[in-house]
Amino acid sequence: LGVWAINxxxxxxxxxxxxxxxxxxxxxxxxxxxxTQITGVGPGSANAFGSGTYDYGTxxxxxxxxxxxxxxNTTNVISAQVTTVDLPSDTVTVSLSGxxxxxxxxxxxxxxxxxxxxxxxxxKGVGTYTFNPTLTNLVSGQYTGVTxxxxxxxxxxxxxxxxxxxxxxxYRHSQxxxxxxxxxxxxxxxxxxxxxxxxxxxxxxxxxxxxISQAWxxxxxxxxxxxxxxxxxxxxxxxxxxxxNYFRRVSQIAPGCSNDSLNNTTVAVxxxxxxxxLQCNDQVLIVxxxxxxxxxxxxxxxxxxxxxxxxxxxxxxxxxxxxxDLGNYATIRxxx
Amino acid sequence: MPNPTCSxxxxxxxxxxxxxxxxxxxxxxxxxAGPQALDNCADAKAVPAPTYSSFFGRQVSIVTxxxxxxxxxxxxxxxPGCPSSYQFLFHxxxxxxxxxxxxxxxxxxxQIDEVDLISPARVLVLGRLAxxxxxxxxxxxxxxxxVDHFMCFMPAVSPxxxxxxxxxxxxxxxxxxxxxxxxxxxxxxxxPDDNRPRLSSxxxxxxxxxxxxxxxxxxxxxxxxxGEPYHSWTSQGLFWIGSDKLTFADLFEGHNRLVLVDLSGxxxxxxxxxxxxxxxxxxxxxxxxxxxxxxxxxxxSQEEAGLIEIAAIESSKPGWVCLRFxxxxxxxxxxxxxxxxxxx
Numbered sequence: 089l090g091v092w093a094i095n096x097x098x099x100x101x102x103x104x105x106x107x108x109x110x111x112x113x114x115x116x117x118x119x120x121x122x123x124t125q126i127t128g129v130g131p132g133s134a135n136a137f138g139s140g141t142y143d144y145g146t147x148x149x150x151x152x153x154x155x156x157x158x159x160x161n162t163t164n165v166i167s168a169q170v171t172t173v174d175l176p177s178d179t180v181t182v183s184l185s186g187x188x189x190x191x192x193x194x195x196x197x198x199x200x201x202x203x204x205x206x207x208x209x210x211x212k213g214v215g216t217y218t219f220n221p222t223l224t225n226l227v228s229g230q231y232t233g234v235t236x237x238x239x240x241x242x243x244x245x246x247x248x249x250x251x252x253x254x255x256x257x258x259y260r261h262s263q264x265x266x267x268x269x270x271x272x273x274x275x276x277x278x279x280x281x282x283x284x285x286x287x288x289x290x291x292x293x294x295x296x297x298x299x300i301s302q303a304w305x306x307x308x309x310x311x312x313x314x315x316x317x318x319x320x321x322x323x324x325x326x327x328x329x330x331x332x333n334y335f336r337r338v339s340q341i342a343p344g345c346s347n348d349s350l351n352n353t354t355v356a357v358x359x360x361x362x363x364x365x366l367q368c369n370d371q372v373l374i375v376x377x378x379x380x381x382x383x384x385x386x387x388x389x390x391x392x393x394x395x396x397x398x399x400x401x402x403x404x405x406x407x408x409x410x411x412x413d414l415g416n417y418a419t420i421r422x423x424x
Numbered sequence: 425m426p427n428p429t430c431s432x433x434x435x436x437x438x439x440x441x442x443x444x445x446x447x448x449x450x451x452x453x454x455x456x457a458g459p460q461a462l463d464n465c466a467d468a469k470a471v472p473a474p475t476y477s478s479f480f481g482r483q484v485s486i487v488t489x490x491x492x493x494x495x496x497x498x499x500x501x502x503x504p505g506c507p508s509s510y511q512f513l514f515h516x517x518x519x520x521x522x523x524x525x526x527x528x529x530x531x532x533x534x535q536i537d538e539v540d541l542i543s544p545a546r547v548l549v550l551g552r553l554a555x556x557x558x559x560x561x562x563x564x565x566x567x568x569x570x571v572d573h574f575m576c577f578m579p580a581v582s583p584x585x586x587x588x589x590x591x592x593x594x595x596x597x598x599x600x601x602x603x604x605x606x607x608x609x610x611x612x613x614x615x616p617d618d619n620r621p622r623l624s625s626x627x628x629x630x631x632x633x634x635x636x637x638x639x640x641x642x643x644x645x646x647x648x649x650x651g652e653p654y655h656s657w658t659s660q661g662l663f664w665i666g667s668d669k670l671t672f673a674d675l676f677e678g679h680n681r682l683v684l685v686d687l688s689g690x691x692x693x694x695x696x697x698x699x700x701x702x703x704x705x706x707x708x709x710x711x712x713x714x715x716x717x718x719x720x721x722x723x724x725s726q727e728e729a730g731l732i733e734i735a736a737i738e739s740s741k742p743g744w745v746c747l748r749f750x751x752x753x754x755x756x757x758x759x760x761x762x763x764x765x766x767x768x
Binding site for chain 1 (some may be wrong): 596
């Protein structure tokens with residue numbers, strides 16, 4: 089930093105810096121300074137100044153007393169802050185601050201793979217703006233947050249917010265449930281039930297045939313007479329002669345993720361593959377499902393048959409005997 | 425008093441089993457040096473999605489025909505008397521006799537995804553009971569009589585429609601347990617009994633186990649407790665390269681193996697070869713570290729072999745196959761031509 093003045097004799101600029109000290113500003117909440125730099129602190133406008141005493145010296149008959157000068161310059165500070173990133177509500181909020189009347193180009197981008205996809209590129213003045221970015225066509229991969237850059241008079245101000253998520257891509261969302269025998273139709277067939285888990289006495293029973301196959305496929309079911317049943321045997325060997333028709337009676341369904349339960353907001357995925365991006369307790373945003381920006385569900389169960397496929401099996405609390413697919417949806421892991 | 429016929433029969437099956445194990449033991453090869461690889465596959469081909477992965481809950485019309493038959497699924501109707509609550513109406517047109525026969529399918533099948541003709545007079549109807557539960561129905565033509573039906577995962581019909589390869593069916597949500605894959609083959613031209621090997625006691629499901637060695641296809645054999653070693657498929661399907669050669673990839677205890685099953689001698693005289701897909705040949709973790717979150721990267725670094733997932737296996741020049749990989753930033757290649765195991 090320095091001070092220059094016009095020499096009235098030579099009409100040239102003289103460097104007066106050595107005479108000046110006391111570098112300061114009129115508003116430390118906006119800007120601070122020392123002899124080497126000015127530092128923006130917060131948005132706004134302030135004067136930056138230096139002060140120094142210049143001794144004109146004497147010239148024979150004339151004596152000029154030392155004189156105090158305080159040159160100053162207006163300093164404008166702008167800032168751009170990403171205040172909110174929230175995928176479930178599909179909102180990104182950016183706050184732009186600076187002297188009244190400041191205006192410039194605002195560019196908001198995802199920090200992620202495949203080049204940083206733009207959320208917005210618009211002219212904006214001071215204020216707070218909320219954007220609702222399209223989530224369906226984001227490139228698959230890991231994202232780390234959002235960056236906003238606001239350029240006013242050629243000077244950029246940048247702000248970022250960390251928000252980790254992973255765009256998995258378009259997944260087929262099938263459905264499974266715990267079907268109720270009462271909801272199935274047709275005749276009956278033989279099946280085997282055991283109490284387990286320490287001993288495995290098998291009892292032959294008759295259940296609705298459609299229910300047997302659906303309970304086997306879904307992993308669990310609710311019988312008319314014997315309560316909840318689950319295919320998980322917990323150490324029991326299948327009964328002699330049993331074939332896709334043997335179950336354990338349980339008080340509640342034990343999903344693949346321990347200490348978890350199944351409801352309308354849980355899903356099953358291939359949780360055991362090393363390369364699979366989802367594991368127990370992860371949360372996924374199913375973009376567009378259920379209207380609005382989508383529905384958030386958590387991983388609670390295993391789906392071995394989903395292995396190698398872009399498929400997630402969504403649990404449905406319905407007791408219907410069979411379930412159809414929900415469809416294909418862009419799916420985003422939002423918790424890490 | 426034991427039934428001598430059954431005893432004899434059991435002995436015969438045990439003998440078969442021993443012979444098969446000996447055969448497998450002779451021919452299963454694990455080439456530790458990894459596969460001999462050439463370069464990338466020539467042309468990228470669009471890999472059609474398997475029919476069993478399509479939307480479940482919407483029945484589409486299906487027609488298939490050969491020189492002698494034309495079979496059309498003409499409709500699905502609600503039918504409370506059928507185990508699935510649906511029945512399917514077919515028209516079978518014999519081009520030889522110039523007759524059209526109508527028949528219905530009424531069992532657990534709730535949606536039909538694919539129909540394939542089997543020479544001389546059978547038809548394979550592949551459908552599903554539920555979203556994750558494919559079912560195969562082998563029907564006689566022109567009557568539509570169900571010759572056999574069974575559940576199957578990832579079914580793949582051989583080009584000649586002679587064999588059906590699939591994974592042993594398992595519960596879609598087995599709770600706190602793991603599924604260990606058993607790879608099976610069914611001879612579509614043979615009887616249901618011929619296709620039930622009964623390698624262990626109890627009722628055996630349809631299909632001869634071809635991998636891993638020792639698989640029995642017995643009830644419950646594919647469900648193992650969490651924490652125990654298990655076989656998992658790393659190819660997104662089972663792939664036929666020719667009329668009698670089946671390939672797929674299987675991961676077990678950190679080894680990802682490309683498996684070749686040679687069925688040229690029939691389903692009871694198969695030869696199995698495998699080769700390790702060495703991670704060092706295909707994986708470069710340094711090129712993908714920035715693409716993953718730290719937790720993801722730590723997880724996938726623990727089992728590099730599992731990163732080699734194969735979207736499709738295609739025939740290449742004789743003795744070689746093209747592996748098309750599932751896109752992954754950790755892989756060095758999008759595809760790779762490698763020498764088939766057992767074809768040195």
